[in-house]
Amino acid sequence: MIRLEGITKQYKNTTAVHDISLTIGKGEIFGIIGYSGAGKSTLVRCLNLLERPTKGKIFVGGEEITALSDRDIRKKRQEIGMIFQHFHLISAKTVFDNVAFSLKAAGIPKEERNARVPELLEMVGLADKAKAYPAQLSGGQKQRVAIARALANNPKVLLCDEATSALDPTTTDAILQLLKEINRTLGITIVLITHEMEVVQKICDRVAVMEAGKIVELGTVYDVFSGPEHPLTKEFVQSVHSFSLPERLLESRKGTIAKITFKGDSAESPIISETLAKFSITINILHGQITYINDKPLGTLIIEAIGSRQEIEAAIRFIAARTKQLEVLADVA
Numbered sequence: 001m002i003r004l005e006g007i008t009k010q011y012k013n014t015t016a017v018h019d020i021s022l023t024i025g026k027g028e029i030f031g032i033i034g035y036s037g038a039g040k041s042t043l044v045r046c047l048n049l050l051e052r053p054t055k056g057k058i059f060v061g062g063e064e065i066t067a068l069s070d071r072d073i074r075k076k077r078q079e080i081g082m083i084f085q086h087f088h089l090i091s092a093k094t095v096f097d098n099v100a101f102s103l104k105a106a107g108i109p110k111e112e113r114n115a116r117v118p119e120l121l122e123m124v125g126l127a128d129k130a131k132a133y134p135a136q137l138s139g140g141q142k143q144r145v146a147i148a149r150a151l152a153n154n155p156k157v158l159l160c161d162e163a164t165s166a167l168d169p170t171t172t173d174a175i176l177q178l179l180k181e182i183n184r185t186l187g188i189t190i191v192l193i194t195h196e197m198e199v200v201q202k203i204c205d206r207v208a209v210m211e212a213g214k215i216v217e218l219g220t221v222y223d224v225f226s227g228p229e230h231p232l233t234k235e236f237v238q239s240v241h242s243f244s245l246p247e248r249l250l251e252s253r254k255g256t257i258a259k260i261t262f263k264g265d266s267a268e269s270p271i272i273s274e275t276l277a278k279f280s281i282t283i284n285i286l287h288g289q290i291t292y293i294n295d296k297p298l299g300t301l302i303i304e305a306i307g308s309r310q311e312i313e314a315a316i317r318f319i320a321a322r323t324k325q326l327e328v329l330a331d332v333a
């Protein structure tokens, strides 16, 4: 649906985006995560040519948009909706008129507009707010209006620039749920930029991690969460899945403490009981959790294995061979 070939955006002395090539599939929810200044906004604004890249080509729906004239770009933008952190609604217009505005700009006649706006408001759960003004709405409701407006001209792509960053956690969840529903029912490709890994975990299929204008890691959300490679990715994953054992437990240990990561099938198989049946050790479970990402289980378990050094080492090798990752946190005393 979207293809970037060697995209670079240079501002005077700053290279905001540096030679990025990327393909985003039709119907995908694609996340771009990075800290402030990484170049996410610039990259996403290149996708509808709000920013023209200094170098490279961008294809949307098979058409090279970087080759279009300014007039044709304005038309093409109807295929690419966008929502922003601070909603960008027109405060002097009602909810109805805010949504009707983008239909009007696309040359849709009044009668059609009057029929389409209530459908859009219904879709975002604001059927009863048509006559309200933005100032009378909560942040979540304002973002719903912005979503209705962005969907007015049946876009194929929806760009979301930190769309939930100004919202509280409960409202964030509701907006993410709405975006997922829109993606599922309308088949719209969504590109979402964020600095929060929780947002990525909740709705994205794939994620690109950006640092200093470059993509440093790219993969399915499940793979990135279960085996992050770049230090920045590890930091983001830890911001959601962090757990450290109390010092007291480490100090008073009687055996070897290991952290085990289970992926896919291994998260559901009885590895611990198999280990206990095979080796003469005992196992204390110190911490455990299973998270579901895109309906696939990812488990973490911290255990203390007590027994002879030889048996513990053999058991650790046995577990390690059957799981994604095993890290010894503290060895036998």
Ligand SMILES: Nc1ncnc2c1ncn2[C@@H]1O[C@H](COP(=O)(O)OP(=O)(O)OP(=O)(O)O)[C@@H](O)[C@H]1O
Pocket (backbone or CB within 6 Å): 011, 012, 014, 015, 016, 034, 035, 036, 037, 038, 039, 040, 041, 042, 043
């Ligand atoms: N119009 C501009 N003129 C000059 N420099 C710019 C412009 N827009 C962005 N930059 C610079 O490009 C770099 C990337 O900025 P960008 O806004 O794309 O990052 P970001 O990851 O989206 O961060 P944030 O979440 O803070 O917006 C920064 O160093 C920024 O100062």
